[in-house]
Amino acid sequence: MNGDGQTFEQFRRSFHYGSRSDLHFKFLARLSDADGAEFLRQLLVKLGDVFDTGEYDAVRELVFDWQVRAYDREPKYRYDSGPFVAPDRPLEEMTVTLVGAGGVFVEDDDPMGGETQEEAESRIDEYLREPPKLSLIPGDTPSGDLRVRHPGYDVRGARRDVNSVFPIDALRGLAADGIVGGLASTHYGFVGAASQLELRNEVAPRWAQELVAEGVDVCLLVAT
Amino acid sequence: MCHVSVGHVARALEDAGLPSVAVFIRAFRHVAEAMTLPRTLVTPHLMGRTLGPPGARRRQREVTAAALGLLETATSPGTLVELRPTTPAWPGERSPGERSPGED
Numbered sequence: 546m547n548g549d550g551q552t553f554e555q556f557r558r559s560f561h562y563g564s565r566s567d568l569h570f571k572f573l574a575r576l577s578d579a580d581g582a583e584f585l586r587q588l589l590v591k592l593g594d595v596f597d598t599g600e601y602d603a604v605r606e607l608v609f610d611w612q613v614r615a616y617d618r619e620p621k622y623r624y625d626s627g628p629f630v631a632p633d634r635p636l637e638e639m640t641v642t643l644v645g646a647g648g649v650f651v652e653d654d655d656p657m658g659g660e661t662q663e664e665a666e667s668r669i670d671e672y673l674r675e676p677p678k679l680s681l682i683p684g685d686t687p688s689g690d691l692r693v694r695h696p697g698y699d700v701r702g703a704r705r706d707v708n709s710v711f712p713i714d715a716l717r718g719l720a721a722d723g724i725v726g727g728l729a730s731t732h733y734g735f736v737g738a739a740s741q742l743e744l745r746n747e748v749a750p751r752w753a754q755e756l757v758a759e760g761v762d763v764c765l766l767v768a769t
Numbered sequence: 770m771c772h773v774s775v776g777h778v779a780r781a782l783e784d785a786g787l788p789s790v791a792v793f794i795r796a797f798r799h800v801a802e803a804m805t806l807p808r809t810l811v812t813p814h815l816m817g818r819t820l821g822p823p824g825a826r827r828r829q830r831e832v833t834a835a836a837l838g839l840l841e842t843a844t845s846p847g848t849l850v851e852l853r854p855t856t857p858a859w860p861g862e863r864s865p866g867e868r869s870p871g872e873d
Contacts (some may be wrong), residue, residue, distance in 0.1 A: 568816075568817070569815075569816075569817075605815070608815065609795070609813065609814075609815055612796045612815060612816060613795050613796045615796075616796040616797060617796075617799060620773075620799060620800050620803035620804070621773070622773055622776065622777075622800075622803065622804055623803040623804070624780075624803070624804055624805045625805065626805055626846065627780060627783070627804070627805035627806060627807060627846035627847060628780055628783035628784045628807065628846065629783060629807050629843075629845060629846035630783050630786055630787065630788045630807070631788065631844075632788045632840050632841070635841065636837055636838070636840060636841050639837075639840065641837065644778065646771040646772075646774050646775050646778075647771070647817075647819075673770065677774070695771075697770055697771060698771070698816050698817035699816070699817045700817060701817075702815075702817050702818045702822060702823045703817060703818075703823075705823035705824070706822075706823030706824050708820060708823075708826075708829050709817070709818045709819065709820055709821060709822065709823050709825075709829070710817065710818070710819055710820065712820045712829050712830075712832070712833045714826075714829075715820070715826070715829045715830040715832075715833040715834075716833060718830055719830065719833060719834055719837070724834060724837075725837060735774075736771075737770055737771025737772070737773075737774035737775060738770045738771060738774075739770070739774060741770070741773055741774065741777065744774055744777050744778070745777040745781075749777045749778045749780075749781035749782075750781045750784070750785070752778065752781065752782075753778075753781040753782045753784065753785035753787060754785055756782065756785075756787060757785050757786060757787055761787060762788075763787070763788045763789065763790075763837075763840055764782055764787060764788075764789040764790075765789070765790060765792070765833070765836060765837060766775045766778060766779055766782075766789055766790065766791040766792065767775070767791070767792045767819050767820065768771050768772040768774070768775035768776075768791060768792065768793050768794070768797065768819060769771045769772075769794075769816065769817055769819055
């Protein structure tokens with residue numbers, strides 16, 4: 546216990562929607578005390594190196610490695626087999642629909658009525674109990690008109706460039722170059738932090754039927 | 770949790786007859802494997818930067834093209850490919866293996 550009466554465990558957990566909430570480093574809550582201390586030690590060593598070398602990659606790689614380690618837990622959902630449908634045409638003839646779970650929506654069509662990122666993070670438990678809402682994104686929407694809000698991950702990168710989680714400009718480039726046949730007239734965004742049972746049992750099957758009814762060819766799904 | 774959500778959506782789409790491919794980050798590769806998703810491309814990126822860092826246009830295009838390519842190459846459910854990028858991860862950064870002028 547330190548001088549403020551806080552244990553190292555409490556310190557680690559404070560990054561996970563606590564007093565030091567930081568969605569980049571919320572994985573600290575998943576580490577043991579020993580691993581958490583080792584991560585911080587290594588991070589400080591790498592930062593010390595960067596001051597001399599300017600080689601920032603080592604810091605990013607360290608955080609990446611520990612993020613992978615922290616989330617390596619037995620998955621809750623496990624299936625021995627899965628559905629599979631082969632496309633009936635080559636990629637250059639397919640029309641691609643983009644579906645992103647990163648909380649992307651069109652600026653003037655906010656599904657949560659102007660909720661701030663901070664408000665969303667404070668309601669993470671409610672998000673996880675509710676079914677997700679699907680945002681429709683017209684295919685001609687400029688990427689600059691897209692907004693991002695999500696209670697489960699650090700959105701600063703996506704707010705700097707939505708293509709980090711919703712590659713609409715990359716898809717447009719591939720379509721312009723003839724690598725894919727075209728893009729759908731509507732794309733979709735939702736917040737993946739949601740009731741998994743409702744999503745699996747009701748929402749996702751309904752969305753799938755809606756997309757089939759709209760004549761969608763193939764979907765590119767992006768997790769965050 | 771988002772990765773599990775995308776897993777459920779991918780399976781539902783395929784159940785409905787719609788081919789799909791999902792992009793995951795490395796930290797959640799085990800989720801894609803456990804859920805036996807139709808097709809998954811795994812990227813070496815941090816959470817919240819699934820396609821690559823902001824502004825890394827070449828990397829984002831590489832990931833997008835590689836993911837869509839699985840629609841043509843995958844032949845069975847549970848297909849999972851871990852991307853070994855050849856493009857820069859940052860705007861203006863060298864590609865992996867690319868050397869700067871004067872570098873030995």
